[in-house]
Amino acid sequence: MSQDLHTLTLTQLAAGLGNGDYSSVQLTEALLARIASLDKTLNAFVTVTADAALAAARRADESRAAGKGGVLNGLPVVHKDIFCTRGVLTTCGSRMLENFVAPYDATIVERLNAAGAVVLGKTNMDEFAMGSSNETSYFGPVRNPWDLERSPGGSSGGSAAAVAARFAPAATGTDTGGSIRQPAALTGTVGLKPTYGRVSRYGMIAFASSLDQAGVITRSTEDAALLLGVMAGLDERDSTSIDHPVPDYVDALSGPIDGLRVGVVRQHFDAGLDEKCAAAVREALAVLEARGAVLTEVDLPNLDLSVPTYYVVAPAECSSNLSRFDGIRFGHRADNPEDLLDLYCRSRGEGFGAEVKRRIMTGTYVLSAGYYDAYYLKAQQVRQLIADDFKKAFAEVDVIAGPTSPTPAFKLGDKTDDPITMYLNDIYTIGANLAGLPALSTPCGFVEGLPVGLHLVGPHFGEAALLRCSHHYEQETDWHTACPESYR
Amino acid sequence: MSLDKDQVQHIAMLARLRLADDEFAETVDKLSRIVDFVDQLSQAATDDVVPMAHPLNASQRLRADRVTETDRRDDIQENAPSVEGGLYLVPKVIE
Amino acid sequence: MSSPWEVVIGLEIHAQLATVSKIFSGASTAYGAEPNTQACLIDLGYPGVLPVLNEEAVRMACKFGLSVNATVARRSVFARKNYFYPDLPKGYQISQYELPIVENGELMITGGDGNQKRIGITRAHLEEDAGKSIHEGFGRSSGIDLNRAGTPLLEIVSEPDLRSAKEAIDYMRKIHTIVRYLGISDGNMQEGSFRCDANVSIRPSGESELGTRTEIKNLNSFRFVEKAINFEIERQIELIEDGGKVVQETRLYDSDRDETRSMRSKEEANDYRYFPDPDLLPIEIDDDYVEAVRATLPELPDAKQRRFVADYGLRQEDAGILVGTRAVADYFEAAAVATGAGAQIVANWVLGDLSAALNRDGLDIDGSRISPARLAGLLDRIDDNTISGKIAKEVFEALWAGEGTADEIIDKKGLRQITDAAAIEAVVDEIIAANPTQVADYQSGKDKLIGFFVGQVMKATGGKANPGQVNAILKDKLGSA
Incomplete structure (x- = not known):
């Protein structure tokens, strides 16, 4: 058995398991040992489910021996701790759910399990997915494997760090304003956020229902395509999941990108973008052009308004979504409440962290009498303008390419004082959420030893073209295979 | 400051959040900054723009009227902080 | 005001x-x-x-x-x-x-x-x-x-x-x-x-x-x-x-x-x-x-009430009460169609004796112990003079108790009305002979005493004599007051 199982991608591991080079139990044991020894400093996990993982690995090996098993049979994955997992702690990074054991599986958890995946554990995250640095987690920040002083981004920071540190070949994540793509960019991994409605939200603890979408973080586009094929498709339990055919995403990777029209957004290279990041992105665009893509300039005139729009819509929805945490049926409950009001105010005051409380209050404010029209309704109108901008752009191009994040990974504590600085980190990613578009980030270089991501956005249900474009790019470059030194 | 203490107190009450004293002062400051930031939306020209409540132009799917759930009360109530005789307990509700 | x-x-x-x-x-x-x-x-x-x-x-x-x-x-x-x-x-x-x-x-x-x-x-x-x-x-x-x-x-x-x-x-x-x-x-x-x-x-x-x-x-x-x-x-x-x-x-x-x-x-x-x-x-x-969906709508109360008045000749108020509950209206209509006795009679019985019996036993119309068909059977026997209205109440109770159809109950209990004029005359003669004082009083002008004679005849016949015939025969035999 090779010592280096942790370095392999899902696709490579699937081949190795298929050839009988090693068993799923061996693979699982190797990764669990790695997590046990290395995650103390990284803090990527809230819960490691070692026993359940080994049991699942044994079942996978048995079914393989019997000639059965799904496409992910015996392959290890980790779940962001926002997905409900039956019988397993599901904290959402919050004190509120510190002791919450979900009594059911999220649809995507169920689908990955049915395909034979082995779940190693649940990853750390910004509390209720509200944050871009993983610093709002009740369980402490996650560190970036490329530099332990730095943030891995957020909110799916634990998932990104776990994949970058080779604890697992793949992780699930959720993306409401960039929470898969930004940490992927900051940790040198591939992050895919599908079209809104492509993947079920059932069992994913809601932050902002009209923006949330589940996706994956992997070390190759091919792996992302493989997982998306398992996760995607109609779910009767989610009214907003869409009945749209699921193509074979892995098959679709091999098509040519000759003539693929790639849009470059004028506004993306304005002030705010780190110059060295801009250079890396321009270089990536040149690579695509060399592979036959046609670069075209496009306009997203309301790009600047996407962040304020998001910071009205997302808090509004979150203020309502998080009202269910009241200390009565589940979750944190204050000791010895004086009366009902005290039970509510203290349970919620103690159970939620500062950022979550701020967002709940922002949302409460923008929906309240006298402010609804000026904020919430206005934001929904601007949201329509932003969606229209994308629609116009996609009349001319197949894919829009640009930077994922304005800077590489920043230091922990650097942006915690001013909420606005933190919010502006999501300037390039938020538009896709507001318009419900699929988008991904793939590694496209380094700035002072820190990874930088190339961001690709497609029209609704345009995942196949995005994945193909990213896959072609990876054929020409090896940024996605780079590994932080201490985690080789 | 675009928000004053009374407004923040009112919002906290609507949202049922108790804030510690130091937390409260910080919240007044940060919420004000957030509100100032989102205020730039007011400059956008949105006359005749239909508000977008949803990213996709789809309509509601309906489910058949069938009972599909079975009783899992005891299992579910393991997460409940305070129950008695199958009921969730709260401090007495006075009307 | x-x-x-x-x-x-x-x-x-x-x-x-x-x-x-x-x-x-x-x-x-x-x-x-x-x-x-x-x-x-x-x-x-x-x-x-x-x-x-x-x-x-x-x-x-x-x-x-x-x-x-x-x-x-x-x-x-x-x-x-x-x-x-x-x-x-x-x-x-x-x-x-x-x-x-x-x-x-x-x-x-x-x-x-x-x-x-x-x-x-x-x-x-x-x-x-x-x-x-x-x-x-x-x-x-x-x-x-x-x-x-x-x-x-x-x-x-x-x-x-x-x-x-x-x-x-x-x-x-x-x-x-x-x-x-x-x-x-x-x-x-x-x-x-x-x-x-x-x-x-x-x-x-x-x-x-x-x-x-x-x-x-x-x-x-x-x-x-x-x-x-x-x-x-x-x-x-x-x-x-x-x-x-x-x-x-x-x-x-x-x-x-x-x-x-x-x-x-x-x-x-x-x-x-x-x-x-x-x-x-x-x-x-x-x-x-x-x-x-429109095609599945039932006839609604207002329309039903109008129809009951128009097609069955019911009084407006009775129709209104009947249509108040769809099952009651359906019961009425099933019985009305099954009997030749007339719809207003059916309505009277449904709103009267049947409602009283249901109330007494705490039942709603779906729990009625008498089906519309059996009620119709009873009303037919009143209509064809087989039984009197008074006897009908007794039959109704037997129907309620589940003793069979109206015809079976009438036969079993011998409740068929006496309509044979000779038989009634014989009883009338006996009663007149046995009550000379009352006969004299009647003939001297106390015409209300007719009720007394009718009662005596009915008593003697166990209530089975046809009341109309009894009245006519008595008046004939006693002469006008």
Whole structure:
């Protein structure tokens, strides 16, 4: 058995398991040992489910021996701790759910399990997915494997760090304003956020229902395509999941990108973008052009308004979504409440962290009498303008390419004082959420030893073209295979 | 400051959040900054723009009227902080 | 009659829809289960769960809309109404706000002046019910049972067109009848499946501006609605006449004390922060759907009443009472078709003896121990003079006791009427011979004594003699008075 199982991608591991080079139990044991020894400093996990993982690995090996098993049979994955997992702690990074054991599986958890995946554990995250640095987690920040002083981004920071540190070949994540793509960019991994409605939200603890979408973080586009094929498709339990055919995403990777029209957004290279990041992105665009893509300039005139729009819509929805945490049926409950009001105010005051409380209050404010029209309704109108901008752009191009994040990974504590600085980190990613578009980030270089991501956005249900474009790019470059030194 | 203490107190009450004293002062400051930031939306020209409540132009799917759930009360109530005789307990509700 | 005050009332009726599962989950809606055994993860607002709309709830709302001549919206939207309360698990109620499924309906009631009066129905919208708080038996705590949470409700909002408690009750009864006819609600008021809030205000007669209203919550019987509204009207009149002002507030009716009182709202004024529910998409309905639903509508009470009067010649009031319950109307019609005795006779029996028997045994019409066919069999025997009306009551009781058909009972008990004139004459002769004093009195002018003779003859024949014949023969034999 090779010592280096942790370095392999899902696709490579699937081949190795298929050839009988090693068993799923061996693979699982190797990764669990790695997590046990290395995650103390990284803090990527809230819960490691070692026993359940080994049991699942044994079942996978048995079914393989019997000639059965799904496409992910015996392959290890980790779940962001926002997905409900039956019988397993599901904290959402919050004190509120510190002791919450979900009594059911999220649809995507169920689908990955049915395909034979082995779940190693649940990853750390910004509390209720509200944050871009993983610093709002009740369980402490996650560190970036490329530099332990730095943030891995957020909110799916634990998932990104776990994949970058080779604890697992793949992780699930959720993306409401960039929470898969930004940490992927900051940790040198591939992050895919599908079209809104492509993947079920059932069992994913809601932050902002009209923006949330589940996706994956992997070390190759091919792996992302493989997982998306398992996760995607109609779910009767989610009214907003869409009945749209699921193509074979892995098959679709091999098509040519000759003539693929790639849009470059004028506004993306304005002030705010780190110059060295801009250079890396321009270089990536040149690579695509060399592979036959046609670069075209496009306009997203309301790009600047996407962040304020998001910071009205997302808090509004979150203020309502998080009202269910009241200390009565589940979750944190204050000791010895004086009366009902005290039970509510203290349970919620103690159970939620500062950022979550701020967002709940922002949302409460923008929906309240006298402010609804000026904020919430206005934001929904601007949201329509932003969606229209994308629609116009996609009349001319197949894919829009640009930077994922304005800077590489920043230091922990650097942006915690001013909420606005933190919010502006999501300037390039938020538009896709507001318009419900699929988008991904793939590694496209380094700035002072820190990874930088190339961001690709497609029209609704345009995942196949995005994945193909990213896959072609990876054929020409090896940024996605780079590994932080201490985690080789 | 675009928000004053009374407004923040009112919002906290609507949202049922108790804030510690130091937390409260910080919240007044940060919420004000957030509100100032989102205020730039007011400059956008949105006359005749239909508000977008949803990213996709789809309509509601309906489910058949069938009972599909079975009783899992005891299992579910393991997460409940305070129950008695199958009921969730709260401090007495006075009307 | 000419009160200086005009009363203005609007009702918000909540009818629980008779679906088998909840509006957004697959949990059962059956009444009376052990606490929280019918509250599934969705009803409990568990983290991560999502609502999926019950198609039957939509169909039922559509049926109602068509029945009150309303517009069924081709596109309607669910919104969240945000507030904290222990019986509201998610901290918001999924309801409809700006775009309800039913708008601009109407129905006719009999107004205070006896004329038909149109009452506007502003809207009817779908929403989920809340759970229940139980305040007794848990010391300083309340217990929360969420079995009812998520049960579909249709909230039917009237225009402020009602002018008295009586009109309010008439309107509410009419809605109650309609939802039961449609089979969209069991209308069971004891179980809370049909309840209402009343908005009451007064204004000087002739004034067009509305006065300040109060809202009386959760009235769950027709009697309480009437009493609560009347109390509230008196309270407001006294208040204003004493120089005070009505405060806009929510009040609770206390049936033990027969009064309304303010619900201490120690909280801030309600700010429900309605916004479209992002977990649910717009309900879209097309014309084909609406027409398909229309085709399933039963004949409604008003139409049925008109038909009963026109086709069966029933008295207006009797027809009105019969159509009050669809099953009673169906019973009447089944019996009326089966007998040759005449529909008004059938109505008399259904509203008279049959109703009395049902009441006595605490049954509703579906539990009747006499089928429409058997009742028809009885009425036929009255009609063809086989038995008298009096004997018929005895046969009715035997039918109720399950002793067979009317013919079997008449034969078994020998109740066939005596119509043989010779046989009756023989008895009459005996009675005349045995009562010379009464005969003399009768013949000297006390013609009321005819009743005495008839009674004697009936007694002697065990009630079986045909009363008409007995009368005629007696008068003939006694000579005119």
